Amino acid sequence: MYLQYKFYASHNHLLFQFQVPPFVVLATSENADQSQQIWMPDTFFQNEKEARRHLIDKPNVLIRIHKNGQILYSVRLSLVLSCPMSLEFYPLDRQNCLIDLASYAYTTQDIKYEWKDTKPIQQKDGLRQSLPSFELQDVVTDYCTSLTNTGEYSCLRTRMVLRREFSYYLLQLYIPSFMLVIVSWVSFWLDKDSVPARVTLGVTTLLTMTTQSSGINAKLPPVSYTKAIDVWIGVCLAFIFGALLEFALVNYAARKDMTQVSQRIRQMKQLPTDGYRPLSASQGRSSFCCRIFVRRYKERSKRIDVVSRLVFPIGYACFNVLYWAVYLM
Known part of the structure; x- marks a missing residue:
């Protein structure tokens, strides 16, 4: 500086x-x-x-x-x-950077620093918007007089409040990752027999999201705590991975449905010719909506896809509301 x-x-x-x-x-x-x-x-x-x-x-x-x-x-x-930084809210963070000015050898008995009463710090025009990654929000003056074994030393402190520019991360990270999560849901509308299309879509979105997160974290020093960007990337990866696992469940349910259909066909062939059929076990009562849902989607694999079309968007929307409410406050 x-x-x-x-x-x-x-x-x-x-x-x-x-x-x-x-x-x-x-x-x-x-x-x-x-x-x-x-x-x-x-x-x-x-x-x-x-x-x-x-x-x-x-x-x-x-x-x-x-x-x-x-x-x-x-x-x-x-x-x-x-300027030690706290990155818990990165990239929605604000940082406090200090400039401490003191005497090295003279104690307060010899020299004492004091701020001027009016305009102690003069800022150049356009300084607040001159930083590429931060915006200078405020400059505060204070004192940082310290007491050591050799005496008390006068000190002046300038505290600069810096807010990180969010537009870059919005365009380069949040919007692309948001679109990747939505693209992974397209597989819910594809037919269960479109195995290559659904697998390719799930794996591609998962690898793209992993590559994007690695590129962002490569620019940051390793820290021991979780950052806001880690929460976002982790949840996006979880939703994309969940969409891939959902297809595995759909495929398993489809094979189960085929097995049940084959068993029913064999049972129909073994029925007596006099029209007599054994009574099936009575089913428990279910709600009206569930019965309509089961009658409309007879295959379990189809039911899983239909439920996923609602559960995934609703869950992701709730996460977005909670995420922005916590980190923007």
């Missing part, structure tokens, strides 16, 4: 009575030692990983001494800061 760091300090021995100009600008040198013409605090960033100053074509440093003894020190820095 790019940061322009400023601080103000007051020195009574630097008072002057010049009317014009209202302040004095000190020249800087490419040699850092020669630029230290006045005392500077030993400020450092606690969560810094890498940092550099801008030196083209001259060091980007500004030092002003005002006639009331106040000093303005401004410098351009490029920093790489550590």
Whole structure:
């Protein structure tokens, strides 16, 4: 990240009575030692990983001494800061990244950092939408003064609230996986004898969903907890795999139906010629709707397909309502 760091300090021995100009600008040198013409605090960033100053074509440093003894020190820095992220709600997550600025050697008895009362942080126009994967929602100032064995050290904290852009994942993951689950239900409307078509459809959607989940997880560090995207992919895989298992159950039921039909034909051939038929065992009472359903779909394999046409979409719709209600709140 790019940061322009400023601080103000007051020195009574630097008072002057010049009317014009209202302040004095000190020249800087490419040699850092020669630029230290006045005392500077030993400020450092606690969560810094890498940092550099801008030196083209001259060091980007500004030092002003005002006639009331106040000093303005401004410098351009490029920093790489550590920001531990919590990915439970990924990719619907919000992250809090910190910038901690403190003195390394001087305790609060020597130096104390304080935020300005008005506009302590100035943001460049368009900064909130400049990040490719996040949107900067808010910037909050705070204090992080720490107490160690060597003393108490003053510290300033900047908290940046970042919201992950969801449109990419909506177009690249959620909508395609949603369509794959729906495509897997097409097998419920195919005839039970269309074995190659139904098997190919189930296996293809399952492999496509597996490949898509592997591509998404390859971009993330391995974590020990379950993410929101893992829940979505896992349930989609379960529904696609369930559609494939449903065909196996349909195929088993169809073979059972064929066996029962063959047994009935043999029993019909063994009936006596005088028209006498043995009484069958009485069946339990069933509801009117169930009797109509059984009469309309006499084959058990067909009944399984018809029930699956309702159970799978209703179950997936309930999951979507629960999923978006939990992770969008």
